[in-house]
Amino acid sequence: MMISKKKFVELTIPQLCCVMAQQRHKYIEMGRGGGKTTIFGYQMRELVRQMPKASFALVGSTYSQILARTLPSAIEGLEMFNLHQDIDFVVGRCGKKHGYEMPYQPPNQWNNIIHFPNGAIFQLVSLDNANSGRGLNSYAELGDEAALLDPEKLFTNVKTTNRAKKEVFKDCSLLGSEFYVSSTPINKKGKWFTEMEEVAKKNPKEYAFIKASALSNPYLNPAWFKKMRDQAVSEILYNAEILNIRPKEIVDGFYGNLIPAKHYYTDYNNSYLETIGVVARSEHFNSNQDNDVRVNEPLIMSVDFGVFNCCVVSQVQDDTYKVLKSFFVKSPKLLDDLFIEQVIPYYRPHQEKFVYLYGGHDGNNRLPNDERTYFQQIIEVLTKHGWTVYLMTHGAAPTHTDKYLLINAMLKEHQMRLPKMRINEHNNPDLIIALERTEAKEALKGGIEKEKKDERNKLFPQQHAPHLTDAFDIPIMTMFNDIFKGSSLLLSESRIQTT
Template sequence: MEKKIDTKTVQLTIPQIVFDMAKQPKKYFEGGRGTGKSTLIGKRIRDIVINLPRSSNALVGSTYSQMLARTLPSTVEGLEMFGIYQDIDFVVGRCGKYKGFEMPYQPPTGPMGWKNIIHFSNGTIFQLVSLDNPNSGRGLNTSTITGDEAALLDPEKLYVNVKATNRVSKAAVYNNHYLIGSEAYFSSTPLTKKGKWFTDMEKKAKEQPDKYFFMKASSLSNPFLRKEWFTEMREECPSELIYNAEILNIRPKEVTDGFYANINPNLHYYQDHNNTYLESLDITLQKTTHFNSNQDNDVRVNDPLVMSFDFGVFNCCVVSQPQDETYRVIKSFWAKSPKLLDDLVLEQIIPYYKPHQEKTILLYGGHDGNNRLPNSAKTLFEQIIDLFESHGWVVHLMSRGAAATHFDKYLLINSMLKGNKVLPSIAINESNNEDLIIALERAEAVESTSGGVSKNKKDEKNKEFPQQHAPHLTDAFDIPIVTMFNDQFQGTNQFASEMRIRTS
């Protein structure tokens, strides 16, 4: 009697089929929510495992933190769709030899050993390579590269740390299979300037169609999604911009008259994770409960933290540390109604900075922080101070005097972004400030009725707009910088003085 073999049918969408069938060595998929990027990654890994047994391959992400929190869980989910299961067909973070797995032609030799390896039963391995840690790809000679959330990848680091390793051929062993040396990158539409390299590959694909393939797809391309889902997404989406980008895969228009005109991703954004700590976590658990300030390599644990709040129905906080000649923006938090200011402090900020050694806060904020709550004798600042002090922190209230004008902020901050020899440079941790960066890049400058330049605040009044991308976070970003450095700037910068005279 013949043994019955269980089969599983996986239905692909037309864009997924077209992308999967494309044989170009370098492929790029730009898709909205629900277009099945995880499915395609799972299908690609399955095909590599089947067709290139015992090969070594790279699964690339922007940071190791991102790979633990998002890439690894979605990859495991994608593989399950094709009947490939963790701890049966593959193991994560260890060698599967104890289960009788075949060994790869080139076992991992880097400093992490098998800790960042997905090992399949036929000997194929995928190494988790994060671009913020060159060591994660050290010693690797790959047959393929697969990149997740590609719009976040740094193209220079991608070339140096990963593409240079994609050199293993073994053409005879694999019968010249088209997957040898192939690369595939997957991403949603980038919302910031940094992702431009990814969308620029569409032009590359038109110029060299034999080598490059670029596929764009909106969520509408997936007939397996519930019809009601689109109505729900339209009704619940915080803005048309986000709906167009996340669902319809329409790229946002660039802001031409930006309030932070001199901001430059290549100069002002950085990544600095404590990968020694992250690599000590058990990646087989695939949980983010240990993602606190221990993962941040840029925090000076024995120095105070600068915390600046913006208040309202939408509450937010930007955390910074002046370090030598650099003003570092190390983290930002936000909470919107029905969450309150207390929730922001108690649920997010205090737990995240529990490992911090110097429990001292230099507190800044808008002048509405001096307002009293309707049912309390305390001001908003006093409320924050009480919350932190009850958890062992010492808080110094630093806000003083009248608020600087938007024009003062515009001149000072853009001078610092451009590179003022007297004042510190500004550096923003992009991994910990995704929403702040979007808000900074999308903040518009308009002519002020009193002369000079003002920040356009219209999005704060638009309930349809995602308030984490409105100017709230940028206001919290501005306040400490202006308070600390504007007097010095006005006293030493002739250009600022001339501009004030000219527009008065």
Template sequence: MKNKLKFELNDAQLDVVIQIEFGGKKVIYLEWGRGTGKSFILAYIMLRMVQQMPGASFAFVGPTYQQILATMLPSTKNALKKLNIFENIDYVIGKDGTKLGYDAPIYTPDKWNNIMHWSNGCTFQFVSMDNTSSGRGLNSFGEVGDEAVLFDPVKLYNNVTITNRAKEARFENCSLFGAKIYASSTAMTKRGKWFTDKEEFCKLPENRKTHYFIKASAEVNMHNLQDGYLEQIKAEAPSELHYRAEILNERPTEILDGFYPQLKPHHYYVDEENDYLVSITGNYTKASFNCKQDCDIDKSRPLILSIDWGTFSGAIVQQKLPNKHRTLKEFWASQQSDSKDEEDLINDFVEYYAPLPNKTVHLYYGHDGNAKVKKGTNETYGDVLVSLLKKKGWTVYDKSKRKPVAPHNDKYILINMMLKQSSSRYPAIEINEYNCPNLIIGLERAEAKEGKNGIEKVKKDERNSSMNQAHTTHLPDAFDIPIYSIYKHLLKPAKEYWDLPTTM
């Protein structure tokens, strides 16, 4: 860490440095689009924390431990390389560096497998929102995190903020002593509203001296990007909405009169097997991220697999549990973008759930599944799926063979009654937030209209080639199919009293 180097900061990055080093700001929120330089500035802040406070302990915060391992750590390590900071030289991950001659930290952790240990004794403890104990034992001198729109603000306070309490007289004049720096692209779902609301919070008179909120898009970082980058990214973007939100940092407008008006953030949950994830820290591959990381599966019950296919194929995995219906995971494949089809979708499902001892699946699909594969044969597309799953060793119960199309209006009434939970008659709907990110966007952005037979789901985006099909109604359709089929017997009493509001 002794080598000097020069690098050029963009205006947004420079603003952060000025506010930290000279502006007295301790709490900073960065709402930056992809390509703006979040990873670099967060790595720079981490390095400055290490330089200012040798031996201090900090929190490295992510939405889930899986995302810390799979997304945040790789980008952080790449950014640190640009600062001439290298793994296994300047820091180690998942082990005690004192055995390599590193200085000991002020506060020695009980375990090292979720620790980034720097040569001067500093440590960053990986803390995730899905693990209430991941911040246990931490006396933090500061905290830094990414993908903050995915955080639960209550868990952030309980798991992280209250640990930012460490005292050391020699650090009290350091600009990053007690700092809280959080970054994210703009919120695509209702969950992230807490983060974007911080913009107004930081403007309050009592907060202006110590709090700062900065918005920026990739346009501010053009000198660090390849020529024609924005034009190329726009051309390759899965949708105009995606490009404007993820790259230009424009907040999407909220769909008010949607098909799922009762869907709220409290329907989303996180339940990961963090002991397993921590055990693979520093020694994992893409194949390591399978159903072993999920705690929400009842291994004694069959899985429900529902598929909506076409040029875009979407699959949703669910389970029927006592008094609740749980959505576990999404899969999707697009023949247009990645040449994957429904067979690849089945392979992805089989590989992810390979560790399960009970390989029983209840298969659901839309009316297209009952169409004949070829003229002159009786084999349907649904039959092909059954055959694929059986060849992979699964016991399959086809629940959609020769079943009629479900009316939109009836699905609308039933699912919203279940979401509303105004009666114990209806099982609660739960959705795994981090395993179903595209489904949630699709559900929250699904529009509704008044049709000749009642409320209908608006499907126009499925025909819009500029739209990211993972964010249209394909995945919500797969979500609907088993719920309606399994619980439609509850519908008759509901229809007698339901007034079909589109906003509630």
């Protein structure tokens, strides 16, 4: 057996606070570069050290997120404390044949287990799959990127399992503990995490809420902060991601009836994700992982053009308009790159290769130094890759007031003739931020319009400006505005006849 050399890890003041805090329930809001990976690795190591043969819940919002982000971060954190994969622990398999002790409650399957030689295990629990935590009696719980977690599912799938006790562990300080780390949330869904600060203030004996920015880490090169500021696409993101400053909430939103708990959903094909294993490569994360795509029905693709090119993909499924996924490229990437590098590879598994193509009317403009229009360019690229395309954008563009009235009516779901609207949360993170942050203002000639100032601000992240929301709007307006206006007219006539 390999004997590891002693390794000394110096902790920052916030990291020491996290380690030394006596509370069993710890919530850590820390900017990137603040050292979350280090304290996460320390917490895992301490759980293993304190409670041999115990089972712990390692939580992620989805199995896809666990494979792509949570697990690699956990492995990196453990390495910082001299615990190395395939030497000091194994992932996705049982270590019994290597002489590992077995846990008090061995799992039925080991594909989502981290196993340590003293018998301690971490079970990877994804909140989009209620079965991933089934049968688990955990002695503690922890999760990375906690702002992405659904609080109701977290309670049902994880917190209720954190109940195991054994006489041998009665003096362990981490028995029944919670440990969640995250950078500050930038959308409404993560508000529950920052609200834990108030819980900690009311119950300081049981809960600790610790905040720190990257400035707390003295081991970061000062040039790194300048580099991050220069490369940050906006001051908002730099403040949130690096300095841990919470963004202000938009009150007068253009999509005012958008409610995360109602309109966002998660629907991964976890059976597929389990087949690709814990060493999945980027090419495995294609539309096969999406359980919400009807593979034998056409896709709706809507494009917004310019220096920032983006595409929103949707389907009408029964009485629901589902926004499946969104893509974008920034200059110097071009429109071709958007489809060749992202859209087409992602939907290569799709069976019915038909596209209903929508876009702004500037899609009829000719490309620079080219006879083709933007729409013709997209159609040519898709056709070369085996897709049949129907161009659906015709007639005059709707007004912002029309968009505001129709989309907020659909979000409210009071008109039976209009479909419900649902957005795949994990496939549309930037679209969701753009929808939540797009403001409404009074138009000069009356009515309501989108506030577009962020599109003219070169320092603002264009994926969070209204571009993606424009691509989101176009098919909805084309397909449903006449129905909406007809419904409104029928309602008005009915009221006249009634009176």
